[in-house]
Amino acid sequence: EARRMTEITTQEKKRIEHEVYLDIYPSTKLDQYNHQLVDLEHTITSNEEEIRFQNQYLQYLAAQEKLEIANERRKLAFENGKISAVPALEAYISPVKGTITQIYKEDYEVALESETVLSIHKPTNLYIKAFYDQKDLRYLKEGDVVDIRFPDGSTSMGVLQRFYFATYQLPDEFQKKYEPVTRSIVADILPINEVELEKWKAFYKLNVSISKPILGVT
Template identity: 30%
Template sequence: MKSGQFNSKKSQIRGTREKEAPKSTNWDRVVYLSLLTIAIVALIYFVGKANLFVSGDGRIVTNQLEVRSPSDIRIQKIYVQPGDSVLKSDTLFQFTFLEWNQTIDSLDNLKKRILQYQDDLDKVQGDLRLKQKELDQARSELIYYQDRLEMVKREIRLGVASVSDLKSIEDRLVSLRTKVENSNEQASLIRQQRNRLQALIADPYANEGSEALKKVQTMKMIFSSPVEGVVTAVHKNDTELGLKSERVITILSENTNLKVQAIFDQEDGKHLNIGDKMNVSFDNGQKSSGIITDIYAAESVVDRPSSSSNNALKFSIQLIAELKPENAQELKTWKANNKMGVTVTKTVF
């Protein structure tokens, strides 16, 4: 067999190209870098905060007016509530002195009796109207039967009526006269009762025998606001006792000077100066600003740990900075947030 009969071709090596394997995520590296980033940011924050800012916590201090009991008193009625605005001379509360309480109680009992008198009078007036109506009806019947009696007497003479008819009318007249007489007496008694009740209502002190009761209305005293401002607290309730000098109402005067007292560490003192402007942040997130007016030391006592063999006390020095509002607008903000805690900060540079 000839070689030409074969269709020979060059040999070829066939195959497939291998694809590159996908890169896998190195989660350990990701977690490590994330934690490292967080740590670096936290370090920068705390280092920056410690070196670029001074910060202190504090509160607003106000010289609010405290309305106190002038003596041992009983509060009769409170006329204001926290948040109410008051003008000078507005009524704050009504009160009586405790030594008047017995008289006041007598007055209250008397008022209850007057109300009962009025109820009794209304009932008596109703009874009197009914009795008067009954009396008027009996009188009308009496007049009718008196006229009827004269007519029957004429009819007897004419032979039209009998003696028994006359007897019946005379008996009816006797009954009606008795009824009218009794009704008159009953109506008179009811009128007397009515007049007595009317007199008691008109002069309720007549039977009390006490001049103090006649003057009791003048014993109720009114306490008026000495200033214009806003009521921030009410410490007593209606009918409650108030001993001498106890707080009753607290008022934030329109002319009240507010200030912030903030506590700083001793080492922050080198960055604080009278006249410095400070950033003020209230606990509710509202921002403001103030000016340092005074700086002084405050000594605080701290107990040593109980595990220490030395029972002596450890003293630490802190600084208190007092601030005033930067302007009238800030003063308004401070007044609106006078019960909030504050944070005071300042940049070092």
């Protein structure tokens, strides 16, 4: 739906550009279309990330279900005195930390040493998408170091890398009920170093709190 709206908005923008050229509309008429296109691009990116995350989670659930079924079969075989006919399950430790994104073999298939059994995604370019009120921009600038608090209470530090100066609708989980829809300035925050990057990987896709001390402000 967002892609369809992007195509429609782009076509409409081209029409308005022509009419602006003919002095039918002022150039400011294009601003609303530019803002709409930025919002739609952000929506498309967020939807794609959410779909990818949900697919990974479904694959994880399927793998867990297969393991539970195999363990249940082994338990039944043991109770029936046929444990020798069922191969024991053995855990293999991955050489890298990451998230399983695709499994190429079923649990009943035999794999050669040279074959790929599964793919593991190792996140490297992690960043935090932060939402700020427009009034807070006077205290912020690109390059600022900010404090980060994770859901478990642990802390980290990040660098405010860039701002998106078009306003965005605040995500539903942060929007107060029965109040007008809040629009915010979005910023990307990157880990301050490799050590902090490793901390962030454990909290992929989770909400965090961002703060920055301001001297002379209470």
